Amino acid sequence: MTQVKHNQPAILGGVPAVTADHAPANRWPLLTQEDERAVLEVMRDGNISTHPVIRKLEKDYAEFTGRKYALAHHNGTAGLFAAFYALGLKPGDEVLVPSATFWASVVPLLWLGAVPVFCECEAERMGIDPEDVRKKITARTRAIVVVHLWGLPGKMTELLQIAKEHSLKIIEDASHAHGASWRGRPCGSLGDISVFSLQGDKLSPGGEGGVFLCDEYDYFEKAVCLGDITRIIELETPARRFAATSFGIKTRIAPVSAAIARSQLRRLWENNQRRNDNLEYLSHALEKLGFHTFLAPPHIERVYFEYLIRYNPERCILPRDVLIEALRREGCQVAVPRYPLLHQQPLFTEGAWKEIARPDPESPVPEYDPNVLPKTRATNETLIKLPSFPNAGRDILDQYIHAFEKVIAGAEDILQHHAPQNV
Template identity: 55%
Template sequence: MSTDRPAILGGTPVLSQTHDDAERWPLFDGRDEAAVLAVLRDGDLSLHPVTRALEDDYRQRFGVRHALAHANGTLALLAAFRAVGLGPGDEVIVPSATWWASAVPALWLGAVPVFAESEAQSAGLDPVDVERRITPRTRALVVVHLWGIPSRMDELLALARRHGLKVIEDASHAHGATWRGRPCGALGDVGVFSLQSHKLAPAGEGGILLTDDDAVFASAASLGDVWRCWELPGPERRFAGTTFGIKTRMAALSAAVGRSQLARLDEHNAIRYDNCRRLEAGCSAAGLLAFTPPPESTRVYFEVLFRLADNCPLDAAVFVAAMNAEGAHVSLPRYPLLHQQPLFTEGRWNDLARLPAPLRHYDPLDLPQTTAMAGTLVRYPVFTRPALELVDAYITATARIMRHAPTIAALSPPVA
């Protein structure tokens, strides 16, 4: 035990060197700088053609008729919710295990999120639970490819078709992921990517809406992109004098960064993939549970999380403390479950939805499967450069903690 003693019990940490640089993101180089400078020198930071060029890049890469750039992913989701026709009292089924922007913008349209379970093995929306939650008021589903793991699209698209529901894909974590070889983000009625700085093809701030549907595109343009609204061939163009009041246009400097980062997406994703696959193999051998993407899919690694098995004597917070005592950068998951947030549990959501009578009560004890999964999660860093030695050190530290888990559980003070 002496040389193998976990650092949390007084041993020597496995990781003695700082390794912040291996996690650095985004990765910029002269190509990004040149792209930004070119726009700056041209001078027009609002209506520069670089934003159209970014949309063309997305159209081509994702094989869709329309791509519309937005100031951020949250606004692109608002545009998507409106464009599929969500209105007062309509229900939209969403996972609780996601970032709030997958659900909350729907409230501004008077639509009501209905939270459904996520699957324990893949973290995607559970099609069986979704079907149970459909009511005569349900109009749409939001499918989130959480952490880069594609959700079960065959089942979700089929049940949406059966019940006449629209499918909105929130692919903000999933640039480069595929389902049966087709790109996530281009599988539903409308897809949205966030290009916020942490994402896989970052622009600083930005969002992209993708669709094959001319009416969805026209609706998104008329929400708040006056320039694109003027150009619409159909009747939605009549709103160009006012729009619907929310300015959605992406800044040209962000679009320049978004283009040069999208061009390097596959190269960046491949490095993350190699590091994370090795990490998953090693940590699984040590007893952690890795997430398993559906076999029809290829995932990408926006984030890498594991579950602690039911028989693991450590709770997630103690495991994190033990790993970090080894010099690692492990944390609890970043997103709280949405159905347990005060916006919903205290009924404040109707401040936004303004329904004459609140249609729904949100119970923090709902979604036992998702809640149980969330309580076992631990989040590892994604290394953005080739870092196999570092990955191996994380595996060594993990194996050490798991070997000594009963002792750590018995001896370590509770973690606040």
């Protein structure tokens, strides 16, 4: 009887599969005495505004990615705004963007008067879909935003080719992808301009921060004039004449954040390896149960900022909300994706974006329809978010696997007793 109870889904009265403590398994960031020493060094120096640790962080990221220029910002959003500005985007310029991403990949465009054009996300990796990108290029298109969602690099072969054919620029949002690579090239080196976030949840956190990266001096110069007045006097061009005023925004990272970010970057590979080992172990087990776990193809080294899986309705008869509830009853921490699709948000669907972008009334103005992008919507409705287990042992992973096995094996009984009202 006890064995039956352990194999019976908890939602049907069985014993929950997951009893291990989630707190140590999910602890992140992992702050150490090394981080503490780095912060104290800044504090004891007394320069808590322009400390040399900022330049050291920039040098670290330039070497990490192989880029010529790096400029640290107070967050990734500011870095992305600087990227859009440095490209010279003007009011009415169209930029092709994904809908399945954090708002900072898109919304800063509005402050330049640029127009986001939402594209489908492909189901294999949930990156922006090259096929849909091609369809949406117009005479006004200037750039493509590529986001390596959750740490899985997008389809860069196709996207780079499209950009080359149509003379478009690529802004690479690598905020989820510290340590990932595509065909041996590190993420952060794949765009005309690339940006990392150093926010506290990220794989190489600094609390708050961002890093802007490029190889063109002109882009770097514009970002400096926009965001760091202390650096303008050092520029090698007539832009030095703006040293007294800058271009009106100050986005320099705080030295304490830079110190933490440098210290964390030194341990990136160790931390990524632990997380990757855990999630690849879990993924191989869940693949056998019919889930798509976004394992990387051979030419890609992925990392795991977050861990999402996609269930196949042909292999699992449970609707997503019932599946999630059944797994929660087993003790699993599961949820729907935390990023709502941007093209369905009131900022766009209710036209509030115009208050920011202030489009020319004589120019064509897009209307954002929440019902477009059917492939993205369909895929998003099959995604389930699990912990990324940055500090877990095998015990909790095995319990998760057992929880999934119980729920899948008992799916027919669960559906019979817990079907939604509209099923």
